[in-house]
Amino acid sequence: MRFRLRRRGVDHGFVSTVPRETAWERSEPVPLHGIVPRVNIAPVARLLDRLRAGDDLAPLLPRKIKVEGTSQNVADPLEMQKVHVAGPAGKRSASCRAGGLYIKVNWLSTVPGDGSMRLRFGYGAEILDDWKDDPRAARASERLFDAVFPVSRAVTRNRRLSREIRRRIGGTPRFVQRILYSNSPGGGALFHHDFVPGQSGVVYAQLAGTTGWLSLPQRVLKRHAGRDPEKAERLINHTGAFTRRLAADGWFFVLEPGDAILLPSFSWSRVAWHSVFTLKKAPNIALSFGIAK
Numbered sequence: 001m002r003f004r005l006r007r008r009g010v011d012h013g014f015v016s017t018v019p020r021e022t023a024w025e026r027s028e029p030v031p032l033h034g035i036v037p038r039v040n041i042a043p044v045a046r047l048l049d050r051l052r053a054g055d056d057l058a059p060l061l062p063r064k065i066k067v068e069g070t071s072q073n074v075a076d077p078l079e080m081q082k083v084h085v086a087g088p089a090g091k092r093s094a095s096c097r098a099g100g101l102y103i104k105v106n107w108l109s110t111v112p113g114d115g116s117m118r119l120r121f122g123y124g125a126e127i128l129d130d131w132k133d134d135p136r137a138a139r140a141s142e143r144l145f146d147a148v149f150p151v152s153r154a155v156t157r158n159r160r161l162s163r164e165i166r167r168r169i170g171g172t173p174r175f176v177q178r179i180l181y182s183n184s185p186g187g188g189a190l191f192h193h194d195f196v197p198g199q200s201g202v203v204y205a206q207l208a209g210t211t212g213w214l215s216l217p218q219r220v221l222k223r224h225a226g227r228d229p230e231k232a233e234r235l236i237n238h239t240g241a242f243t244r245r246l247a248a249d250g251w252f253f254v255l256e257p258g259d260a261i262l263l264p265s266f267s268w269s270r271v272a273w274h275s276v277f278t279l280k281k282a283p284n285i286a287l288s289f290g291i292a293k
Contacts, residue, residue: 003212003254005243005277007188008111012240012277015212020250024168024201027270029215030262031253035161038258039151041208041285048182048283051080052115057105058083062147068100080105080117087123087140100124101141103148108187115283116187119180121145138176145178152178155205155287161260165291168262169200175289183211184283188276191236193218195265199290201272202263206255209284213261214243215274216251236275254279255286262291 005012022028047060058067066086073079085101101123108116121144123137146152155161156175165173176199183189188211194202224246225232235242246252255261265271278284 003277003279005212005240005279006186007277008109008114008186008190010238010240012243015244015247015252017252017254018248018250024262024264027217027219027264027266027272029213029253029272029274030164030168030264031255032161032164032260032262033256034258035164035260036154036158036205036207036258039154039207041151044149044151044180044285045208045283048117048285051105051117057081057103057119061103065144065147076106077110078106078108080107085144087137101137101144103144108183108189111187114187115182115184116278117182121148121178142176142178145180149180149287151207152287154207155203155260155289161203161205165203165262168264169291169293171293173200173203174292175203176292177290179288181286181288182283183209183276183278183286185278185281188278189274191221191233191273191275193265193271193273194263194290195268195271196290199265199292201265201291203260203289203291204255204263205260205287206257207285207287208257209282209286210257210279211255211284211286212277212279213253213255213274214246214251214277215253215261215263215272216246218269218271218273220251221273 002014002016004014022030024030050060058070068084068086071082083103087101104120106118121141123141162173225235263272263274
């Protein structure tokens with residue numbers, strides 16, 4: 001099957017999936033088809049529609065969540081709002097250094113008409129490895145995500161998925177730094193990686209809609225793109241010929257509802273880079289969690 005890839009005003013042309021065997025230990029993406037149970041995403045879709053229409057998140061949260069206030073970083077054109085939430089047991093979270101628990105809502109691009117967005121749950125100062133420094137606060141953030149989005153159980157209580165991850169990381173997985181994504185038609189993520197010290201990788205679970213992924217280890221991406229960072233950025237994100245070449249080499253993967261993909265990240269150089277496209281004419285919904293032991 002052929003797919004037309006368009007993102008942020010750039011037409012990357014038509015691509016097809018080409019079978020390729022991948023391996024976690026080689027820092028390559030591992031697609032897992034049909035591993036996530038179908039869940040009722042209607043409440044999530046309604047909440048996202050309200051946010052895209054300009055509504056505030058705080059009144060849309062479950063009543064048991066105690067909102068302490070909202071803010072917005074006006075210097076960041078992508079940030080829509082940040083909701084600050086009481087910590088464990090409904091108390092102001094003294095353990096959450098530099099600011100307490102939060103839910104951050106932001107657009108994924110400034111391209112007109114691109115409604116792609118994410119909700120990121122965290123605490124403290126928005127530092128990538130914050131989750132390691134205050135385990136109590138990190139756990140509270142994870143419970144907050146579960147309270148707002150019970151669909152998270154499709155990942156966190158998924159025995160099949162846990163077994164797949166456990167045999168790769170050598171221990172029981174913990175799902176940290178939880179994010180809900182919703183990419184709109186014509187939207188999606190530019191090439192990036194998710195290496196965070198202390199994490200083994202990321203699991204991305206498709207709940208609704210269809211996404212196309214270009215994902216490959218950094219060593220292969222460098223071989224294709226060269227060493228000039230500025231030239232490489234233009235090439236990998238804005239050149240259809242480059243996209244089609246990667247797809248022809250077997251680095252293009254399609255995720256339907258119920259699919260997941262594991263993205264290993266062992267170090268800054270041994271990590272799976274990835275780039276995401278929306279393949280259908282409606283926004284999609286997905287979960288993205290860091291994997292730790």
